[in-house]
Amino acid sequence: MPYFSCFSGDSRGMTTSVDTALLPFKPTTKHRQKLLLPRVSYLTLVTDKVKKHFLKVMRAEDVEEMWFEYEGTPLKWHYPIGVLFDLHASNNVLPWSITVHFKNFPDHDLLHCPSNSVIEAHFMSSIKEADALKHKSQVVNDMQKKDHKQLWMGLQNDKFDQFWAMNRKLMEYPTEDGGFRYIPFRIYQTMSDRPFIQKLFRPVSPEGSAHSLGDLLKEMYPDAITNDGEQKRYQVVIHGIEPLLETPLQWLSEHLSHPDNFLHICVIPVPTD
Amino acid sequence: GEVPSLLSAPPSAVRAAERWLDLGGGSGEEGSEEGYLRKTALRSVTLDSESAQKQEGSGSDSEPHTSCPSSVEPHGQEGEQPDCIKDDTDDDDAGICTVTESSSQVLQFEYHILYSCSYSSPVLYFRAFTLEGRSLSLEEVWSSVHPNFRLRLQNSPLNTITQQEHPLLGQPFFVLHPCRTEEFMRPVLQVAQDQHRPVNYVLSWLSVVGPVVGLDVPLKYSTLVHPASSVSSTEPD
Numbered sequence: 001m002p003y004f005s006c007f008s009g010d011s012r013g014m015t016t017s018v019d020t021a022l023l024p025f026k027p028t029t030k031h032r033q034k035l036l037l038p039r040v041s042y043l044t045l046v047t048d049k050v051k052k053h054f055l056k057v058m059r060a061e062d063v064e065e066m067w068f069e070y071e072g073t074p075l076k077w078h079y080p081i082g083v084l085f086d087l088h089a090s091n092n093v094l095p096w097s098i099t100v101h102f103k104n105f106p107d108h109d110l111l112h113c114p115s116n117s118v119i120e121a122h123f124m125s126s127i128k129e130a131d132a133l134k135h136k137s138q139v140v141n142d143m144q145k146k147d148h149k150q151l152w153m154g155l156q157n158d159k160f161d162q163f164w165a166m167n168r169k170l171m172e173y174p175t176e177d178g179g180f181r182y183i184p185f186r187i188y189q190t191m192s193d194r195p196f197i198q199k200l201f202r203p204v205s206p207e208g209s210a211h212s213l214g215d216l217l218k219e220m221y222p223d224a225i226t227n228d229g230e231q232k233r234y235q236v237v238i239h240g241i242e243p244l245l246e247t248p249l250q251w252l253s254e255h256l257s258h259p260d261n262f263l264h265i266c267v268i269p270v271p272t273d
Numbered sequence: 274g275e276v277p278s279l280l281s282a283p284p285s286a287v288r289a290a291e292r293w294l295d296l297g298g299g300s301g302e303e304g305s306e307e308g309y310l311r312k313t314a315l316r317s318v319t320l321d322s323e324s325a326q327k328q329e330g331s332g333s334d335s336e337p338h339t340s341c342p343s344s345v346e347p348h349g350q351e352g353e354q355p356d357c358i359k360d361d362t363d364d365d366d367a368g369i370c371t372v373t374e375s376s377s378q379v380l381q382f383e384y385h386i387l388y389s390c391s392y393s394s395p396v397l398y399f400r401a402f403t404l405e406g407r408s409l410s411l412e413e414v415w416s417s418v419h420p421n422f423r424l425r426l427q428n429s430p431l432n433t434i435t436q437q438e439h440p441l442l443g444q445p446f447f448v449l450h451p452c453r454t455e456e457f458m459r460p461v462l463q464v465a466q467d468q469h470r471p472v473n474y475v476l477s478w479l480s481v482v483g484p485v486v487g488l489d490v491p492l493k494y495s496t497l498v499h500p501a502s503s504v505s506s507t508e509p510d
Binding site for chain 2: 076078107108109110111112121125129132133184193194195196198199200
């Protein structure tokens with residue numbers, strides 16, 4: 001079965017260079033590709049080279065919709081790549097070995113991704129939902145179509161400045177409010193079937209004090225927090241790092257959100273060795 | 274016999290054999306506030322081979338959903354070619370329905386109603402399978418939507434059907450986007466307020482959006498009022 005392995009992209013900025021190394025192959029042997037994947041992008045957006053490569057060596061009738069799997073788990077292309085890595089593979093040895101499939105698409109598990117416009121629609125829908133939470137949709141609705149397009153093109157073409165020229169508007173808030181209306185976040189874990197936790201949560205308490213990451217977890221996922229005297233069971237990971245639980249949530253939302261404007265938080269068991 | 278619907282859905286090529294499950298209750302994981310309403314239905318559906326492709330992009334503004342076709346259409350015989358249906362309420366849609374080769378099959382539809390806290394509105398998730406368990410594709414789902422509704426959806430690109438992950442189950446579902454929910458619900462709520470009648474918001478909403486994807490709300494449910502879920506204003510918080 002053909003598969004490719006890749007290095008996790010770093011978490012700075014939006015880009016890494018794509019470095020493809022073709023190993024010598026015979027049609028019947030395993031075929032490996034190496035890619036550097038950006039944390040903030042989506043699998044189906046950055047794997048055109050992989051698809052093209054395998055299309056060259058496979059018969060057309062053997063090629064249906066491409067999908068990815070890691071250790072038996074179909075990978076959800078609509079999650080940012082960094083989230084998939086932190087959730088499934090962060091405590092394993094690099095490079096991250098992903099298996100690519102061209103048959104038997106698991107349509108009970110994965111959304112279809114027939115074209116880049118589906119990825120764009122999904123990305124924009126996340127941005128809009130985030131703004132509904134932050135600003136009652138006022139900022140995103142005030143933008144023109146071309147501004148929305150600029151957000152997407154910035155992500156797709158890896159143009160940090162182009163993206164941020166628009167995105168900074170989505171990060172503003174009235175000074176007197178002290179933060180957004182609600183914080184767009186999702187907490188992921190693999191200990192249960194529930195894909196994520198997403199609820200309403202304000203960045204500032206009614207008394208006016210800033211809520212922290214710890215406050216969010218206490219409310220949404222108390223198991224993730226280690227109490228005094230207990231052994232640490234879980235890591236709380238954003239972009240591959242464990243921020244201090246005292247970090248203000250508003251700050252995290254402004255600085256560690258993904259391009260889709262959501263804070264994606266992974267709760268993973270502490271490695272046992 | 275047929276259960277009369279609160280808002281008639283006119284598809285003459287669709288007949289529903291419905292079993293209501295779990296309406297009015299919640300089924301979900303950690304407590305009823307995280308639950309959802311669920312209904313499965315077997316529908317005999319004609320998928321036209323000339324299924325409408327959703328048109329990308331839009332120049333014009335989308336229409337608010339303030340009305341749905343109100344004419345009651347007789348249900349056709351299974352296997353009969355679909356009638357040309359005129360929508361009396363909207364001259365623009367003087368509908369020419371292409372008569373095509375089509376096959377009728379029984380599909381299992383599953384509908385979930387969830388509440389989006391981001392948008393403060395209910396959202397309709399659904400999926401469909403053949404009796405052998407094969408999932409329907411988006412194109413097939415589109416072709417099962419009655420041509421009248423399909424035309425309206427195509428002209429209102431914000432009111433569209435896409436595939437999304439179910440937030441509690443993590444599986445692919447189709448979603449009818451809750452765009453302009455407030456706009457089309459406002460008249461409903463206003464009328465009820467004027468008449469000093471309590472309103473079951475979710476049922477009213479469902480009776481508007483449900484028929485688009487084949488979910489009819491039987492009349493008997495329209496008279497059920499759950500005090501806990503009645504609201505008299507649109508804006509929470």
